[in-house]
Amino acid sequence: MSDTLTKLAYQTVQQGKSYFGLVHKAVSTQLLNFVASPAIDEKTKTTKFSLELIQTIQRRMSEILETDWQDVERGVYPASLLFDNPWEDFFRYYPVVWLDMPELWQRANAKRYQEFDAEVETEGLPSYYVQNFHHQTNGYLTDTSANLYDLQVEILFNGTADPMRRRILAPLKAGLQAFSEVLPSQIKVLDVACGTGRTLRNIRGMLPKASLYGVDLSAAYLRKANQLLSQFEGTLPQLVQGNAEELPYLENYFHAVTSVFLFHELPPQARQNVINEAFRVVKPGGTFIICDSIQVGDLPELAPAMEWFPETFHEPYYRHYMTDDLVARLKNAGFDQVSEQVHFMSKYLIAKKPVAVAPEVTKMATGIAID
Numbered sequence: 001m002s003d004t005l006t007k008l009a010y011q012t013v014q015q016g017k018s019y020f021g022l023v024h025k026a027v028s029t030q031l032l033n034f035v036a037s038p039a040i041d042e043k044t045k046t047t048k049f050s051l052e053l054i055q056t057i058q059r060r061m062s063e064i065l066e067t068d069w070q071d072v073e074r075g076v077y078p079a080s081l082l083f084d085n086p087w088e089d090f091f092r093y094y095p096v097v098w099l100d101m102p103e104l105w106q107r108a109n110a111k112r113y114q115e116f117d118a119e120v121e122t123e124g125l126p127s128y129y130v131q132n133f134h135h136q137t138n139g140y141l142t143d144t145s146a147n148l149y150d151l152q153v154e155i156l157f158n159g160t161a162d163p164m165r166r167r168i169l170a171p172l173k174a175g176l177q178a179f180s181e182v183l184p185s186q187i188k189v190l191d192v193a194c195g196t197g198r199t200l201r202n203i204r205g206m207l208p209k210a211s212l213y214g215v216d217l218s219a220a221y222l223r224k225a226n227q228l229l230s231q232f233e234g235t236l237p238q239l240v241q242g243n244a245e246e247l248p249y250l251e252n253y254f255h256a257v258t259s260v261f262l263f264h265e266l267p268p269q270a271r272q273n274v275i276n277e278a279f280r281v282v283k284p285g286g287t288f289i290i291c292d293s294i295q296v297g298d299l300p301e302l303a304p305a306m307e308w309f310p311e312t313f314h315e316p317y318y319r320h321y322m323t324d325d326l327v328a329r330l331k332n333a334g335f336d337q338v339s340e341q342v343h344f345m346s347k348y349l350i351a352k353k354p355v356a357v358a359p360e361v362t363k364m365a366t367g368i369a370i371d
């Protein structure tokens with residue numbers, strides 16, 4: 001396919017996804033108002049986006065798709081990644097999204113945020129994690145939740161979840177230049193809170209030979225990630241169930257560490273703990289990249305959308321996250337050269353671990369005294 005045709009095909013697919021997301025949200029909101037009226041929270045019912053806000057969102061969506069395309073043209077990753085959509089899963093699980101909705105609405109309306117089926121094992125998990133994030137049935141803890149997650153995120157972001165995830169790829173590739181003497185197959189990259197593996201899938205598309213690793217607290221999401229990632233040829237990413245606050249890896253092990261859409265779901269101290277752990281496991285000269293929601297001040301014109309998000313979805317730590325100083329947290333852990341980017345509704349923090357780490361910084365990040 002010629003470049004023009006490929007770009008056109010990509011824009012058409014994305015347009016389709018965007019309409020799908022918009023129509024789904026419009027129909028479900030109408031239905032919610034009809035079925036749940038008058039019991040449903042007035043705030044949830046009446047939240048409306050102004051025409052100006054919708055136009056801003058549409059403009060920013062077009063911009064991120066253009067950036068996505070430009071990164072393909074620059075050779076950062078292959079065009080095939082733009083068309084890597086799990087269609088089979090989408091068609092299979094879309095009816096389940098609707099079937100799950102009445103129960104989800106009831107829970108949301110009754111403000112029941114920590115409700116799990118009796119057979120769901122929650123023991124040993126951090127209490128902040130045992131939540132119905134986004135009002136999801138059984139939170140992150142069942143196979144059904146894992147099967148619906150990617151579809152739900154695609155609907156929420158009108159098909160731009162992967163274009164947002166892919167914005168980590170250019171800084172990741174640039175960061176790995178520091179290890180240009182290392183064989184591609186010896187490069188080790190960790191994705192923290194890998195979920196169903198979408199970010200690892202995108203990284204695999206760019207780095208077909210690298211050793212990839214993923215860690216997440218949810219066994220169900222890791223099972224899903226394993227299923228999706230094993231569709232690729234070549235070495236399987238190594239997936240481990242574990243807490244990002246206590247990464248089960250040696251220090252100075254990875255050439256780069258990434259984390260996508262995790263930090264807004266963590267309480268403040270956990271955010272710092274995860275950053276400290278990323279600092280510990282990344283090699284000197286290595287890069288840590290965070291992708292998460294925009295914060296207050298990043299894009300003032302999108303402030304109403306940021307307000308809407310935690311009002312509509314159960315996101316207990318989002319309000320604190322909105323104003324948290326992540327740059328200060330990264331520097332506190334020992335990272336230097338922290339740079340920031342903003343694309344569509346996400347922001348990116350790209351942090352370097354200094355080549356020579358001062359002893360007191362190692363002490364701070366690991367909690368272990370060294371002489």
Ligand SMILES: C[S@@+](CC[C@H](N)C(=O)[O-])C[C@H]1O[C@@H](n2cnc3c(N)ncnc32)[C@H](O)[C@@H]1O
Pocket residue numbers: 126129140165192193194195196197198199215216217218221242243244245259260261262265
């Ligand atoms: C919003 S999802 C993001 C998943 C994935 N990174 C993506 O891009 O779709 C948040 C993920 O973080 C995981 N998670 C939350 N707290 C965690 C923690 N303390 N340690 C490890 N994983 C955690 C959840 O299980 C879930 O998979």
